[in-house]
Structure formats: C-alpha cells, structure tokens
Amino acid sequence: MAFDSLFIGVTGLNAYQQQIDVISNNIANVGTTGFKGQDVNFQDLLYQTQQFSSAPTATRGGVNAQDVGLGVKIGSIDTDLSQGGLQTTGINTNLAINGDGFFVLGNSNGSGTPQYTRNGDFSINQNGLLYDPSSGMAVQGFTANKNGIVTQTGVPGTLQIPIGLKSEAVATGAGAKSGPTGDANFDVSFGGNLDQTQYIAAVSNGGVGATLTTISTTIYDSLGGAHLVNITFQPEVSSGGVGPVLPLAVTNASGAQVTAATEWSYTISSTDGTLFNTAGVPATSTSAPTQFIYFDQNGQFINTTATDTGTTGHTIGTQPSAAQGNQISVAQWSAPAGANNSTTQAAAATGPIGLDFSDMSSLAGTALPNVISQNGFAQGTLSNITIGQDGTITGAFTNGQAQTLGQVALATFQNEQGLTRAGGSAFLQSANSGLAQIGQGTTGRYGAIIAGSLEQSNVSIASEFTKMIVAQNAFAANSKSITTGDQDMQTVIGLIR
Numbered sequence: 028m029a030f031d032s033l034f035i036g037v038t039g040l041n042a043y044q045q046q047i048d049v050i051s052n053n054i055a056n057v058g059t060t061g062f063k064g065q066d067v068n069f070q071d072l073l074y075q076t077q078q079f080s081s082a083p084t085a086t087r088g089g090v091n092a093q094d095v096g097l098g099v100k101i102g103s104i105d106t107d108l109s110q111g112g113l114q115t116t117g118i119n120t121n122l123a124i125n126g127d128g129f130f131v132l133g134n135s136n137g138s139g140t141p142q143y144t145r146n147g148d149f150s151i152n153q154n155g156l157l158y159d160p161s162s163g164m165a166v167q168g169f170t171a172n173k174n175g176i177v178t179q180t181g182v183p184g185t186l187q188i189p190i191g192l193k194s195e196a197v198a199t200g201a202g203a204k205s206g207p208t209g210d211a212n213f214d215v216s217f218g219g220n221l222d223q224t225q226y227i228a229a230v231s232n233g234g235v236g237a238t239l240t241t242i243s244t245t246i247y248d249s250l251g252g253a254h255l256v257n258i259t260f261q262p263e264v265s266s267g268g269v270g271p272v273l274p275l276a277v278t279n280a281s282g283a284q285v286t287a288a289t290e291w292s293y294t295i296s297s298t299d300g301t302l303f304n305t306a307g308v309p310a311t312s313t314s315a316p317t318q319f320i321y322f323d324q325n326g327q328f329i330n331t332t333a334t335d336t337g338t339t340g341h342t343i344g345t346q347p348s349a350a351q352g353n354q355i356s357v358a359q360w361s362a363p364a365g366a367n368n369s370t371t372q373a374a375a376a377t378g379p380i381g382l383d384f385s386d387m388s389s390l391a392g393t394a395l396p397n398v399i400s401q402n403g404f405a406q407g408t409l410s411n412i413t414i415g416q417d418g419t420i421t422g423a424f425t426n427g428q429a430q431t432l433g434q435v436a437l438a439t440f441q442n443e444q445g446l447t448r449a450g451g452s453a454f455l456q457s458a459n460s461g462l463a464q465i466g467q468g469t470t471g472r473y474g475a476i477i478a479g480s481l482e483q484s485n486v487s488i489a490s491e492f493t494k495m496i497v498a499q500n501a502f503a504a505n506s507k508s509i510t511t512g513d514q515d516m517q518t519v520i521g522l523i524r
Contacts, residue, residue, distance in 0.1 A: 031075075031097070032512035038098030039505030042069060045101055046498045053486045054495075061146030061452045062484040063106050064491075070102035108443055111145075111485040113477060119413060120157065122147030123482040126474020128437040129454065131167035131465070132159055135185050141167065143438050143463065145482055146452035157186040157420075157435075162451055168418065168435040175431035177419070183436040183465055186420065192432075194407040194424040196251025200357075200380040202402025210280065210343045213353075213383035215246070215401040221260055221387065222394040223326060226289045229262035237262045240394045243298075247403030248360040248375035251426075255298045260396060263290040263319060263335050277321045277329045277337040280385075285329045287321040287337060289389045294318075300361035318352035322389035331384060347381030354379050404428055416475040417468045437473045438463040 046067040056062040078093040113123050122130065129143035135156060142164065150160045157166040165185040171177045199214055206213040221240065229237035240260045245253050277287045295303075296314040303315040321329040321337060330340035331352035339350050347354040360375040386399060407426025414420050418435035440446060445459030456463055468476040 031095075032515070033509055035096070035098040036505045036509035036512065038072060038100060039508070040502060042099045042101055043498050043502040043505065047495065047502065049104060050491050050495050050498060054488065054491050057484050057486045057488060057491075059146075059452060059484050060148055061111070061144060061482050062486065063108055063111075063145065064484070064486040066105045066107055068102045068105060069099050071096050072098040072100055106444055106446070106448075107485060109485050111482045113480045114483055115480050117479050119411070119478055120149045120151060121479055121481050122149060122414060122435065123477045123480040124437070124468075124474040125477050126472075127443075128439050128468070128473045131183060131436050131438050131463070132162065132164040132453065133167050133185070135165040137184060140455065141463070142449060142453040142455060143446065144451075144453045147476075148481055151188055151190075155188040155190040157188060162453070166435060168420075168433050170433045171431045177431060177434045179434070179436075179465075179467065186433045186435065188412060188420070188422075188432060189409065192409040192422065192424075194404075194409075194426055194428050194430065196247065196249065196406040196426075197403055198249040198376060198378070199246035199401050199403030200378050201249065201376075202404070204381075205400055205402065206383045207280075207343075207385050210385075212344070212346055213381040214403075215244070215380060216383040216386060216399040217258075217396060218386040218399040219388075219396040220326075220392055220394060221289075221291055221320075221322075221389045221396060223289055223322075223389050223391045225394060226262040226264070226291070226389065230264045234262070234264040237264065238394075240396060242396050242398070244398040244401065246380070246401060247405060248357075248377075250375045251405035252360060252362075252375060253405060254301050254361065256301070257296050257298060258396075258398075259294050259296070260320075260394075261292050261294075263292045275321075275337045277332070278340050279329045280341050280343045282342065285321075285323050287329055288324040289322045289326075290335065290337075291320045291322075291389070292317050292335070293320060295355055297361065301357060302359040302361075304356035304358045315355040316349065318349075320352075320384050320387070322387075326388045326390040328385050328387055331382075347379070347383075353382045353384070355382065356380070414476060414478040415468075416477070417470070418476050434467060435476060436465050437468055437476070438465055439472045440464065 049065050049067050053064045075095045076092055077095055080092040081090040083089040124145060129145060130147055131141055131143060133139065133141045149157055149166055151157055158164060167183040168186045169177050169179050169183055204211045204213060205216050225238040241257050243255055243257050245255055247253055273287055273290055275287045276284045279285050294314055294317045300313060302313060305316055319332050319335050323329055332338060332340050333350050333352040341351040341353050356379040357377045359377060387396065404426045407424030407428055409422045410425050411423040412420055419431055420433045422430050422432045440463060441461035442459055445457050446454040447457045449455045466473045468474060
C-alpha cells in the first residue's frame, strides 16, 4: 500500500535528521577541550512477510521468502574515543592523557557521584585544591604522607596542595645518605680531579712549596643555619719529614690490596667559627683533623685513612669514622651573624658528617675537585609543583628540595562505549560500562599524563562535512519517497469520478 511508503519515508526523515543533529553537535564542539565525537549507526526496521519460504521437494526447488521492510531506525550512537591532538599550554596544572583513561572528578567533601573526563584544564584554588574551574569539582587522587610516600589503596580522594607548606631544615649529616652502590652511608660526596702533576712536582721538591687546592661548600646545622667551610687538598709526600711515603699497599673498600701511586691530605676548616671534634673530644679549633686519600697508578680512588701510612681504611657497608679517614664531627656550630651566639650554638644539634671521595680521581690534568652533593639544607617554602607522566605531584621548595605531595588517579572501564555523557566534557558510569578501575598513569591500560598540555577535540571537520552531505541527500531522498507515495495515493483517488 502507498500508506506504507509514506511512513517508511518518515522513518528515514527521523533517522537522518538525528544523524544531522549528531554531526552538527560534533562540528559545534570542534574546539571543545577533550571532546569525543559521535558516530550514528543505522538499522532496518521490522519486515512484513508477503510469502514464507518453502523447502525443496523431489520435483521442485525451494521458494524464498518475500519480506518488505518498514523503514530505518537509529541502531546506536557510538562515541569515538580515539586520541585527540595535544596542545601545549605551559601551565603546569593543565593535564592531557596520551592513551586510554579518564581523569576522576568529585565533590571536595567526597559526596555525590564521580565524573570522568578527558578535559584536564585544571587549576589550584585559594585553598590549594586541585580542581576543575568550569564545574568546581575536585580532581581525585591519592595524597602522600609526610615522608612523601603515596599509598594507592581504597577510593581516591581530593588532592590538596598545601599552600605555604614548609620543608623542615635538616642538618648536614642527618639527611638522606648517598655513596657508591652497596655503600650509601655518606653525607657529603666529592668529585672532580686532583692534578697528578702537582703531586709529582711536590715529590721532586721534597714537599717544599707543594701546591694547595682549596674549594668551598656550605653545610647546614639542624636549625637550617648555613656555614661555609673550606676543603684544602695537598700532596702528601713525606712521613714525619723523612722521604716519600709511596709506593704503599693500601686496602681498598672491597678488602683488596692496591698499590697507591699518589697520596693527598685534606683538611676541612670553617670560616665562621664552627668548631670540630678531635677523636671524640670537643676541640677549640676551627679545623678538623687532617686525613688522607689514596689513588692508584691509573688515577682511580683506592681509599681514605686517618694516617699517612695507608692503614685502617674504609670497608664497603661500614659507617664512616674518623679512624677510616672519612668523617669529621662538629663540636659546636657558630651562630649566624646578628644572632645570640650562645643560644644558637646550644640549640643546633651537632654530630658526625661522613665524607665520600669515591668519585674523585688523580689524573694528569687541571685540578678541579668539587662537591657533588650534601644532605643538609635550610628551611624552605613550597614554590611550585610539577606533575609526572604517572600522575605524581612533586613540590619544589625554595631550599632546592623536592617532595612528593600526591598522585593524580586515572580511571578506565571494561566498556568505555557504555559511559553516559553528562555534558561539560564529562562522562558518568552506567550499568553497561562496568565499574571504574582506578590506577596510575603509564601502567596497564592507563595512558601517560602530559603536564602543561590539553587534549583537543578529535572531531575532523572534513569528515563531518562529508557525512553532512550524505545525510542531507539521504534526508532529501526520503522526502521524495513521501512525495511519490502521495502522488500514488492521488492517482488512486483519481480513479473515482
């Protein structure tokens, strides 16, 4: 009947109008951060069976069914979750995901239903909350403890960046230890070179006029007070004024005997009146006891000792000591300028400082000894944050220290196509998406977080315009089928005079 063609055409108009709506929405959001385009899939409607099929017989072949369709419908509107381009913004709280995954947003008090988004245009509010300024919702993640350790257990919560957070002062000797592999027991590490030609010249002159090499570094007391010290290196060419000490067999840190080719003494002295212990007894000297360093014929470090006879050196894994020639001990800190000297000296804790020379060499070249690291620092204030690819939020302090403050959480779903769109570039978990699986960037299916960037819409204008042309022509063609059906009805009506 012609009536059928009229209604079939209507289904086509409805379906292709919806496709045009979806395409228009895609085009409208071509500049929306983190937007994911949609695709329309069509399905045919029910069929009227005009004739049923029959099976073949001994005399005749089978007969196929005759089915007449009743139109078209929208089968599904799918989300295109392909990667959008990344645009660099330079704002460290702007985040993009390169790969799968969604950022998790929630109310700052933990109430309500979480939302999931690819739009990482985040900021920090006046309370230090990392949040989405367009919705006011807080970015979810895991907060580090006071030691900078993140535990990824339970439900993620709001990420609070403590504005004005202080990094406590740590005395040199009380901070994190460093040193060679298997021997991280030291507080100050030295590197660079001591010129072997200076040692040879000192030997030829019997030690007279030996060249001194002095460098400076800053160490800190437990109150964060900075104290400048000088480290003086000198070729050691005689013992008690009687001839060269070398060659001499020195036991290295592994317990092997190595022939030393050069021997250097070093002395650490303060410039502000800080006093050092001698053999555990408080001294009145601003210079620590002189100790000794040995290098082999290839200019490589062998060991340190407390005397110039090459005995009682350091062994891997043992604590530094004055007897091993790799430790000094502060007896009393000098007060900073303008402070009450007695009060400050009594308040600042004193103690030993382990010295590591394993990265030094003694080659024939310019003398360039240096301090690689030391584990003391003054008090600092949080001045900036950076976010790594795994979502780790690291705070940078004015004293040069860094501390982990938290970690941004990411979510994936077993069926991401099943997510419900909530507007504002956000998605909601649904019965068909599965539960959110929470994790961190760069692991499993979770993409890498790119700080200082935003993900752009993945809509292709060229593709959408092409689809628009097809949909518009299909819409027009369906309107023609309605017109044709109407003309057929008019023809039938015209049979009656």
